[in-house]
Amino acid sequence: MSLANKLFSRGLATSAARLAIKNVTVIGGGLMGAGIAQVAAQTGHTVTIVDQTKDILQQSRASIEKSVSRVSKKKFKDDPNAGMEFVKKTIGLVKLNTNAEESVKEADIVIEAIVENLDVKRELFGRLDKAAKPSTIFASNTSSLPITDIATSVERKDRFGGLHFFNPVPIMKLVEVIRTDDTSDDTYNSLMEFSEALGKTAVTCKDTPGFIVNRLLVPYLAEAVRLTERGDASPKDVDVAMKLGAGYPMGPFELLDYVGLDTTKFILDGWHEMLPENPLFKPSEKINKLVEEGKFGVKSGEGFYSYRK
Numbered sequence: 031m032s033l034a035n036k037l038f039s040r041g042l043a044t045s046a047a048r049l050a051i052k053n054v055t056v057i058g059g060g061l062m063g064a065g066i067a068q069v070a071a072q073t074g075h076t077v078t079i080v081d082q083t084k085d086i087l088q089q090s091r092a093s094i095e096k097s098v099s100r101v102s103k104k105k106f107k108d109d110p111n112a113g114m115e116f117v118k119k120t121i122g123l124v125k126l127n128t129n130a131e132e133s134v135k136e137a138d139i140v141i142e143a144i145v146e147n148l149d150v151k152r153e154l155f156g157r158l159d160k161a162a163k164p165s166t167i168f169a170s171n172t173s174s175l176p177i178t179d180i181a182t183s184v185e186r187k188d189r190f191g192g193l194h195f196f197n198p199v200p201i202m203k204l205v206e207v208i209r210t211d212d213t214s215d216d217t218y219n220s221l222m223e224f225s226e227a228l229g230k231t232a233v234t235c236k237d238t239p240g241f242i243v244n245r246l247l248v249p250y251l252a253e254a255v256r257l258t259e260r261g262d263a264s265p266k267d268v269d270v271a272m273k274l275g276a277g278y279p280m281g282p283f284e285l286l287d288y289v290g291l292d293t294t295k296f297i298l299d300g301w302h303e304m305l306p307e308n309p310l311f312k313p314s315e316k317i318n319k320l321v322e323e324g325k326f327g328v329k330s331g332e333g334f335y336s337y338r339k
Contacts, residue, residue, distance in 0.1 A: 051075070051138040051139050051167070051220060051223075051224045052075060052076060052138055053076045053078075053137050053138045053139075054067075054070045054075045054077045054137065055077075055078045055133045055134050055137040055141070056070070056077060056078070056080065056141050056143060057080045057130060057133075057140065057141070057143065057154065057158075058080070058144040058171075059079045059086050059087050059089070059090035059126075060081075060090075060143065060144075061093075061197060061198075062171055062195060062197060063079060063081075063144075064079070064090040064093050064094050064097075065195065065199025065200055066141055066143060066195055066199055067079050067090070068094045068098060068120075068199065068200055069199055069200055069228045069229065069230075071094070071098075071120045071121070071124050072098065072101070072200075073227055073228050073229060074123070075123065076123050076125070077123055077125065078125040078126070078127050078133045078137070079125070079126055080127050080128065080129070080133045081128065082128065084126070084128060087126040087127075087128070088126070090126070091121070091124060091126060095117065097200055098117050098121065099113075099117055101116075101200065102114070131157060131160075131161035132161075134158050134161050134162040134166065135161060135162065138166060139167045139220075139224065140162060140166060140167070140168050140169065141169045142154060142168075142169070142170045142171060143171040146172060146173070146174060146175060146293075146296060148179060148180065151175070151180045152179075152183040155168060155170075155180065155183050155184050155190075156183035159183070159186060165189075166186075167189050167190075167217055167220060168186060168189060168190045169190070169193040169221065170192055170193070171193055172192065172194070173194055173241075173244055174244065174296070174297040174300055174301070175300070176239070177191065177208050177237045178210045178211070181210065187210070187212035187213075188213065188214040189213075189214065189217045190212065190213065190217070191207065191208055191209055191210065191213045191217055191218065191221050192206065192209075192210075192237070193206075193208075193224075193225065194206040194208065194241055194243075195230075203229075203230055203231050204233065204243070205225040205228070205230040205231070205232050205233075206233055206234075206242055207221045207222055207225060207232050207233065207235070208234075208235055208241055209234060209235075209236065209237070210236075210237045211237075239301050239304060240297070240301070244297065248294065248297055248298065249310040250282065251282050251286050251294060252298060252310070252311075252312070252314055252317075253310075254268055254272075254281075254283065254286075255283075255316050255317060256314065259315065259316055265281075268281060268282060268283060269283050269284050284335070286317075286327065286334060287333035287334055287335055287337075288327060288328055289327070290326050290328075290329055291320050292326045294317060295314075295318060295321050298311055298312075298313050298314065298317070320333060320334070
């Protein structure tokens, strides 16, 4: 048996032995959804990606194939044929579908990675709740919305939790597993084991705004902006200080531009609406102004810094 087959079979056997989760449906073929689908397929799970159009789905498959090819070159640098075999097997486990209800009928877990809009997520899960088998676990990849609020549209509240992956999913090792007051022990344990079967390190958090990472990270980013709004230091000097003084790989303004100022604004606005008395969640005038001007960061070519060539 080739090295690629051994590694692939070992991943499949590990998943099968530790989990009842074999069939994964990912709703949303964007950057996060494609990344989640990739790591699931690489570990031997059958994956169906769902999105609104075939064009989006084809783009998702292409991005996965490109990413898996990069992984294979590192994993099988001395055996190109084994690398090609690994890519072929992984891509062969990825299916595409524009029909969400149809895609969840045989799913063991459904992971939602769509737009951060509470009403849209509720409507989606409400439809899927009627189509999926009773044993199917539902999980949201939301980074800012309460899992409990999303789950109000389903009957299976005991089989609903959060799986918050980080971008880029194939590289970032962490998954936050979010447990609501209704999440059963079996569901929680399955989510933890599934995360570990994907090769991730899983941490647990209650259903609190931002969970662990964003609850600490977003206020830090917002305070960095307030510091410059007061005229205490420049964005560049703040970034240099945090990289050299605190050992961070990116400064807060570099990170804001990378994440997207529109995304940060959305999170802050949502938390401020939920907890208006908390000063940590106070919206930033500077971020609001940049977003109004269409300056979202790296993806738009300009944010706190310019990325135009």
